[in-house]
Amino acid sequence: MSEKNTIGIPTVEEIKQAQIDFSPRCTAAGRVNDKETQKMVDYILNFARKHSLFVLAYGTGCGAIEIPATMTSRYDAERFGIRGAATPRQADILMITGYLSTKTLKRVIRVYEQMQDPKYVIAFGSCTINGGMYFDSYNTIKALDRYLPVDVYIAGCMPRPESVIRGFVKLQELIQKGNAGNGECYRENLDWYRENQQKVIKNWDFPENYNW
Amino acid sequence: MNDIIFKIGGAFLTAILAFTVGMFYAGLRRKITARVQNRVGPPIYQNFLDLLKLQSKRTNVAHGFMGHMAPIWIIIAAMTVLMFIPILQNNLWFENLTLKGDLIFLLYMMVFGSLGMALGAGQTGNPNSAIGVSRGLSQMVGFEIPFVMALVALMLQFKTTSIADLMHFQFTSGHWIILENPFAFLAALLSSLGMFRYSPFDIVGAPAELASGPMSEFGGKYLGTMMTGGAVFAFIKLVLFVDLFLGGAGNNSVEGIMGTGLGLLELLLKTFLFYMIPVFVGLVSPRYRTEQAIQFFWKWPSVFGILAILWALYKNGTLL
Numbered sequence: 001m002s003e004k005n006t007i008g009i010p011t012v013e014e015i016k017q018a019q020i021d022f023s024p025r026c027t028a029a030g031r032v033n034d035k036e037t038q039k040m041v042d043y044i045l046n047f048a049r050k051h052s053l054f055v056l057a058y059g060t061g062c063g064a065i066e067i068p069a070t071m072t073s074r075y076d077a078e079r080f081g082i083r084g085a086a087t088p089r090q091a092d093i094l095m096i097t098g099y100l101s102t103k104t105l106k107r108v109i110r111v112y113e114q115m116q117d118p119k120y121v122i123a124f125g126s127c128t129i130n131g132g133m134y135f136d137s138y139n140t141i142k143a144l145d146r147y148l149p150v151d152v153y154i155a156g157c158m159p160r161p162e163s164v165i166r167g168f169v170k171l172q173e174l175i176q177k178g179n180a181g182n183g184e185c186y187r188e189n190l191d192w193y194r195e196n197q198q199k200v201i202k203n204w205d206f207p208e209n210y211n212w
Numbered sequence: 213m214n215d216i217i218f219k220i221g222g223a224f225l226t227a228i229l230a231f232t233v234g235m236f237y238a239g240l241r242r243k244i245t246a247r248v249q250n251r252v253g254p255p256i257y258q259n260f261l262d263l264l265k266l267q268s269k270r271t272n273v274a275h276g277f278m279g280h281m282a283p284i285w286i287i288i289a290a291m292t293v294l295m296f297i298p299i300l301q302n303n304l305w306f307e308n309l310t311l312k313g314d315l316i317f318l319l320y321m322m323v324f325g326s327l328g329m330a331l332g333a334g335q336t337g338n339p340n341s342a343i344g345v346s347r348g349l350s351q352m353v354g355f356e357i358p359f360v361m362a363l364v365a366l367m368l369q370f371k372t373t374s375i376a377d378l379m380h381f382q383f384t385s386g387h388w389i390i391l392e393n394p395f396a397f398l399a400a401l402l403s404s405l406g407m408f409r410y411s412p413f414d415i416v417g418a419p420a421e422l423a424s425g426p427m428s429e430f431g432g433k434y435l436g437t438m439m440t441g442g443a444v445f446a447f448i449k450l451v452l453f454v455d456l457f458l459g460g461a462g463n464n465s466v467e468g469i470m471g472t473g474l475g476l477l478e479l480l481l482k483t484f485l486f487y488m489i490p491v492f493v494g495l496v497s498p499r500y501r502t503e504q505a506i507q508f509f510w511k512w513p514s515v516f517g518i519l520a521i522l523w524a525l526y527k528n529g530t531l532l
Binding site: 044045047048049052072073078079081083084086087088089090091092114115116117118 | 249250270430
């Protein structure tokens with residue numbers, strides 16, 4: 001089982017090895033906040049944050065086709081306080097809709113770092129979880145959480161608007177508990193993330209400092 | 213002494229009223245838009261939640277001194293203009309600073325906020341901001357001309373440059389200026405479509421085209437402050453139009469706090485009805501291009517403006 005098969009599917013050992021090496025640093029489970037430690041101010045602010053989510057729907061892959069359906073009349077995400085944001089500066093949620101080629105990943109990282117804390121990432125579709133149908137592609141990344149901290153995954157290929165709204169509601173629960181938003185964790189573990197990012201992005205030309 | 217206490221207290225009350233009503237109207241607009249599009253829509257207090265969230269952002273990027281000053285500038289301009297608008301007539305609290313010539317002063321002050329926005333957006337260096345600013349200033353050249361014509365018509369017809377005097381005339385004679393000079397109202401109404409910047413004149417923000425234009429690089433607290441300024445400005449425009457054309461508010465004979473309450477109720481009713489005009493026009497309209505928008509303002513609204521001035525002169529007895 002140790003030799004690689006011809007089309008590049010990783011073997012079980014390789015996957016195990018990968019999980020040991022690349023287990024994501026910033027997850028919702030890693031930042032469990034005891035409910036008793038929340039003060040009244042936190043409660044109110046989290047209430048405002050969870051009911052006012054500005055989404056930057058970064059249409060990387062085919063999943064972007066589900067976003068208009070979610071936002072418009074039939075499924076109406078605005079009743080949860082979810083609305084589109086035009087630029088990363090104004091946005092709270094970065095929504096990665098589908099596969100990320102290494103070229104797109106560079107832009108996504110840059111967009112993520114331009115967003116203001118607290119910021120959340122929703123990984124959308126199978127492609128962001130394990131590569132999905134692009135599992136053997138040479139230029140797409142397979143697991144998004146090695147490169148960016150992800151708060152909520154929405155499984156499916158494609159996830160229907162119901163699933164997307166379920167993902168938003170899950171994120172709202174995490175925000176109310178104080179578990180969401182990994183901007184600080186990303187900055188603390190920046191070396192680890194940068195190392196992973198530089199492995200796949202060949203023409204690396206980012207500024208040294210995290211100061212956008 | 214009592215007078216000063218009423219002035220200062222009234223200023224605070226006016227600021228709170230303008231902020232609350234402006235934010236609620238913005239939320240109401242989102243709700244109405246949703247209902248027209250057969251959606252449920254956000255709750256009408258949604259904008260307060262948005263504001264609270266934006267103000268509680270933990271990091272905020274500024275792009276230099278003017279980028280830092282622009283939202284503050286907008287707030288200052290909005291509050292300054294607000295202090296010169298009489299909210300209720302014959303009311304100790306809500307009369308605010310009334311002075312001769314405040315109509316002319318307002319014409320200048322009302323563009324002050326946009327100027328601050330333009331300077332701040334210019335320093336961010338975002339190309340979308342630059343395009344948005346140039347579009348906004350072009351559009352302002354468009355709608356200011358019929359608006360000024362309408363105001364000049366009022367000044368000629370009633371021989372005053374004070375808003376309080378115009379309100380007083382409507383109160384004593386019982387005739388609203390919408391009937392005394394309908395052309396001035398039409399010109400001002402059409403130019404108000406441009407002032408509110410809803411469709412078809414949303415060329416400045418231009419969703420899905422310019423990425424919110426001048427506000428592209430402003431997030432967090434900066435965006436929240438700008439939202440507050442915008443809400444107060446919306447209230448200012450509505451109250452100004454109600455004061456000038458729809459008889460103002462507070463013309464009841466009830467004494468004391470009941471009278472104030474009734475006056476505010478009347479004000480809310482009138483401003484809401486006026487606000488629905490740009491909102492509903494916006495709901496059924498696509499977006500103009502910049503030159504189309506300017507052409508629109510320089511055609512019919514300007515014709516109505518000229519007619520308004522002629523009408524004012526005729527009524528005045530100086531034309532014939």
